[in-house]
Amino acid sequence: xxxxxxxxxxxxxxxxxxxxxxxxxxxxxxxxxxxxxxxxxxxxxxxxxxxxxxxxxxxxxxxxxxxxxxxxxxxxxxxxxxxxxxxxxxxxxxxxxxxxxxxxxxxxxxxxxxxxxxxxxxxxxxxxxxxxxxxxxxxxxxxxxxxxxxxxxxxxxxxxxxxxxxxxxxxxxxxxxxxxxxxxxxxxxxxxxxxxxxxxxxxxxxxxxxxxxxxxxx
Numbered sequence: 001x002x003x004x005x006x007x008x009x010x011x012x013x014x015x016x017x018x019x020x021x022x023x024x025x026x027x028x029x030x031x032x033x034x035x036x037x038x039x040x041x042x043x044x045x046x047x048x049x050x051x052x053x054x055x056x057x058x059x060x061x062x063x064x065x066x067x068x069x070x071x072x073x074x075x076x077x078x079x080x081x082x083x084x085x086x087x088x089x090x091x092x093x094x095x096x097x098x099x100x101x102x103x104x105x106x107x108x109x110x111x112x113x114x115x116x117x118x119x120x121x122x123x124x125x126x127x128x129x130x131x132x133x134x135x136x137x138x139x140x141x142x143x144x145x146x147x148x149x150x151x152x153x154x155x156x157x158x159x160x161x162x163x164x165x166x167x168x169x170x171x172x173x174x175x176x177x178x179x180x181x182x183x184x185x186x187x188x189x190x191x192x193x194x195x196x197x198x199x200x201x202x203x204x205x206x207x208x209x210x211x212x213x214x215x216x217x218x
Contacts, residue, residue, distance in 0.1 A: 085154055
């Protein structure tokens with residue numbers, strides 16, 4: 001059976017600074033984000049819960065840095081980079097913009113984020129939710145075809161985890177369930193047969209006990 005283990009990246013600098021951090025402006029993990037990833041490293045060093053065959057990280061620095069930190073607990077395998085697992089791309093116009101400036105500049109767009117239309121404009125010049133979910137679905141399809149029967153660990157993003165769960169559980173593209181994927185949490189799925197997934201665990205973040213939830217929480 002093919003096993004897909006998704007790890008959301010640690011807290012990022014762009015999150016702390018309230019910036020729309022796409023692939024062009026992401027500059028990696030915050031101090032807390034590195035502590036979160038190190039906590040997962042310690043957990044998996046002490047207890048080998050999984051035996052991966054393949055390591056993949058999205059092209060975003062925050063995801064790649066997370067994988068670099070946890071990789072020693074996973075056999076120090078080479079890290080493949082796959083842009084298909086990148087977060088929803090806000091496009092060049094919005095990438096690097098503060099959330100405050102975004103709301104001021106595009107009030108009508110920001111007011112309709114919850115419109116439940118996957119084809120609506122989320123970020124002017126960026127991906128629609130439909131395009132994003134298709135890209136993630138293609139990345140998953142590519143992964144399971146190339147690495148059939150293997151255990152694959154992917155350092156990715158909250159939006160990617162959401163998209164994979166919707167695909168795997170055959171849920172609607174938007175709405176119906178709302179989830180909040182914690183930084184460095186583990187989501188594990190097993191492909192039991194063609195087009196049928198078993199959700200083993202979601203949002204496993206036991207290693208974060210004792211750490212603040214966010215930098216601002218102190």
